Amino acid sequence: MEKKVKIYTTPGCHYCQQAKEYLTGRGVAFEALDVSQDREALKEMRSITGGGRSVPVIAICDQVILGFDQEAIEKALNCLQ
Amino acid sequence: MDVTLYSLEACPFCEKARIFLREKGIQFAELKVVPGSASWEEMKVKTGSGTFPQILVGEESIGGYADLVDLEASGKLYEKLGIADRKSDTVLYDDIILGAGPAGLSAAIYAIRKLLRTLIISKDVGGQVTWTSDVDNYLGFSQVNAAELVSKFESHVKKFDVETIIGRSITAVDPTGRVKRVVVDDGRVFYGKTLIVATGGGHKLLDIPGEKELQAKGVSYCSTCDAPLYEDAEVAVIGGGNSALEAVIDLMNIARRIYIVSISPLLGDPVYRDKVLASEKVIVFPQHQPTRILGESFVEGIEFRCLVTGKVKTLNVEGVFVEIGTMPNSSLFIDTLASNRNGEILVDLECRTGVAGVFACGDVTNVPFKQVVVAVGEGAKAALSAYNYLINQK
Numbered sequence: 001m002e003k004k005v006k007i008y009t010t011p012g013c014h015y016c017q018q019a020k021e022y023l024t025g026r027g028v029a030f031e032a033l034d035v036s037q038d039r040e041a042l043k044e045m046r047s048i049t050g051g052g053r054s055v056p057v058i059a060i061c062d063q064v065i066l067g068f069d070q071e072a073i074e075k076a077l078n079c080l081q
Numbered sequence: 082m083d084v085t086l087y088s089l090e091a092c093p094f095c096e097k098a099r100i101f102l103r104e105k106g107i108q109f110a111e112l113k114v115v116p117g118s119a120s121w122e123e124m125k126v127k128t129g130s131g132t133f134p135q136i137l138v139g140e141e142s143i144g145g146y147a148d149l150v151d152l153e154a155s156g157k158l159y160e161k162l163g164i165a166d167r168k169s170d171t172v173l174y175d176d177i178i179l180g181a182g183p184a185g186l187s188a189a190i191y192a193i194r195k196l197l198r199t200l201i202i203s204k205d206v207g208g209q210v211t212w213t214s215d216v217d218n219y220l221g222f223s224q225v226n227a228a229e230l231v232s233k234f235e236s237h238v239k240k241f242d243v244e245t246i247i248g249r250s251i252t253a254v255d256p257t258g259r260v261k262r263v264v265v266d267d268g269r270v271f272y273g274k275t276l277i278v279a280t281g282g283g284h285k286l287l288d289i290p291g292e293k294e295l296q297a298k299g300v301s302y303c304s305t306c307d308a309p310l311y312e313d314a315e316v317a318v319i320g321g322g323n324s325a326l327e328a329v330i331d332l333m334n335i336a337r338r339i340y341i342v343s344i345s346p347l348l349g350d351p352v353y354r355d356k357v358l359a360s361e362k363v364i365v366f367p368q369h370q371p372t373r374i375l376g377e378s379f380v381e382g383i384e385f386r387c388l389v390t391g392k393v394k395t396l397n398v399e400g401v402f403v404e405i406g407t408m409p410n411s412s413l414f415i416d417t418l419a420s421n422r423n424g425e426i427l428v429d430l431e432c433r434t435g436v437a438g439v440f441a442c443g444d445v446t447n448v449p450f451k452q453v454v455v456a457v458g459e460g461a462k463a464a465l466s467a468y469n470y471l472i473n474q475k
């Protein structure tokens with residue numbers, strides 16, 4: 001089954017790291033994609049954000065969150081229950 | 082047992098006492114007193130004091146707002162109220178540190194080593210240090226990866242028994258009065274005898290059309306994060322200081338063309354300047370001011386004006402990296418702490434703000450030279466000043 005949470009990251013992005021730690025801390029399984037290496041993932045990230053070019057981007061179910069916005073993530077995670 | 086609150090109209094500490102009692106779910110009767118009236122005389126007789134507010138539990142006078150918070154935190158208020166099985170959920174910290182950048186973390190170490198009960202509240206750990214890739218000028222490290230430096234700071238602090246709330250924003254602070262109150266975005270309220278403000282700085286914005294609308298759609302404030310997304314692209318970097326030059330260096334091996342737009346000639350350290358100017362990819366527009374970021378749903382260009390000739394130019398770019406410096410995160414204190422016209426909180430040599438028990442350190446203050454090593458030193462000073470303040474309290 002496809003994971004429901006995806007996070008698009010780059011290695012130099014501290015907020016990506018914090019977002020991953022946050023998700024791990026919440027016990028949420030996620031797939032992390034390094035868009036500096038993975039062109040397909042970059043394309044996907046840009047298409048779901050309508051041209052977005054800043055990381056992290058976090059996709060939860062059908063919701064797309066720009067940046068490490070804890071409140072928005074918390075709200076979006078409700079769809080997993 | 083009944084609680085009586087004697088209050089005066091428009092008295093801030095009366096309002097605080099009222100809010101506190103409501104927050105704790107303690108029933109009380111309020112008597113609004115007019116100075117000089119019979120009720121005022123009654124209050125003076127019953128409480129032995131003429132200042133506001135005054136609080137009675139039954140017939141016993143317990144004092145004002147700060148005494149109320151003290152008593153509640155120790156659980157004694159509930160004993161007096163006859164609900165001895167209720168434990169206080171209020172902790173009265175010796176020290177609440179706002180912000181966990183270098184200044185706040187350093188303050189924490191000094192506070193803890195003085196055995197102060199300390200709480201750190203911060204959105205993140207590391208602050209601005211996490212926005213850069215390497216730090217080259219911190220004593221003891223000729224070059225250190227910024228994330229590594231932050232994790233060293235963090236593990237140093239974790240060695241001690243310090244309580245932390247990380248990942249939360251502080252939304253309101255009431256620094257006046259003997260007990261200080263800090264409200265966090267999930268609604269929790271914390272009380273401290275002292276505050277150490279170490280909220281640092283945030284990105285200065287260009288404040289031009291297109292900037293807000295296109296944030297994360299090509300407008301970026303973090304080159305270490307987003308530079309890899311601009312392979313073979315043309316981009317603009319705004320600014321002429323070290324941060325701007327570092328952004329150019331982050332982009333140099335990735336982008337096809339980098340325009341630097343700066344209102345001044347290029348400043349910044351010669352080591353960075355030489356490296357940037359040696360690149361064929363870089364074109365500098367000194368003494369130019371950005372006026373608009375262009376694009377509908379993502380960045381397509383930038384418009385800027387020459388400060389000498391007034392001529393307006395546009396360039397097609399896919400990305401705009403804004404690196405025009407920082408501004409202090411001091412808006413929480415706009416009504417309570419004195420600041421200069423840049424919004425930096427004014428402190429004296431001992432990091433005192435002018436409000437008793439409130440200290441500030443690091444980039445949020447008017448201390449010159451915004452550097453990690455300076456922030457770390459100021460954090461230590463603030464904690465030691467807070468300690469001196471506490472031992473001089475009764």
Ligand SMILES: Cc1cc2nc3c(=O)[nH]c(=O)nc-3n(C[C@H](O)[C@H](O)[C@H](O)COP(=O)(O)OP(=O)(O)OC[C@H]3O[C@@H](n4cnc5c(N)ncnc54)[C@H](O)[C@@H]3O)c2cc1C
Pocket residue numbers: 179180181182183184185202203204205206207208209210212213215216217218219249250251252279280281282283324407410442443444445451452453454456
């Ligand atoms: C790109 C860049 C490169 C740099 N390079 C260097 C360098 O090489 N060497 C050097 O010495 N210095 C460098 N600096 C400067 C250095 O990072 C700062 O001087 C230093 O981080 C200041 O520390 P501080 O603790 O005062 O504030 P900050 O680092 O800004 O930390 C403030 C903390 O407060 C938190 N905070 C703020 N408001 C709130 C709120 N409302 N609620 C909760 N938390 C809040 C923030 O999340 C953060 O954790 C650089 C700065 C930048 C931007």
